[in-house]
Amino acid sequence: MAAHIALLRAVNVGGRGLKMGDLVSFARDLGLENPRTLLQSGNLVFESPDRADAALETRLEAEAEPRFGFQADFMVRSAAEWRALIAANPFPKAAHDDPSHLLVMPLKAAPADGALEALRAAIRGPEQVAIVGRNAYLVYPDGIGRSKLTITVIEKKLGVRGTARNWNTVLKLAEMA
Secondary structure, eight states, X not given: OEEEEEEESSTXXXXXXXXXXXXXXXXXXXXXXXXEEETTTTEEEEEESOOOHHHHHHHHHHHHHHHHSSOOOEEXXXXXXXXXXXXXXXXXXXXXXXGGGEEEEEBSSOOOTTHHHHHHHHOOSSOEEEEETTEEEEEOTTOSTTOSOOHHHHHHHHTSOBOOEEXXXXXXXXXXX
């Protein structure tokens, strides 16, 4: 059994509420082992004999819509990939000094060539961004709430969907996995 982390995009926002207990029951019904959640924002940790992230994403997404009544994107990473995501952090100072303003955004796929440059060109504030594989790292030194660097802008410029978690949550998920 391999441990995995699944992140749901845009859960508990815009009227798409989902109780984490329902998410755990959903995972159990799919035969995923030891499902557990963190916070109320769609963070699921589980074990599965299936080691293919893409296959797990497809399965979770296909089963979620009829179960919950809305389409949900899942970004899945193995525990080993999650540890690699942490080790690859290009902003270690932000992780140490201001972890709540450092976000990791697991993406559905690696962005196309030139996408990072397009995103950086769209930044109008002090935010910084880097891409490592299928993960974007974002630093919001003045906070996220007033930033013009929104998930909509990020996804449009990168040409791929994702969901972000702050560094504190990233580390807690690693501990759980």
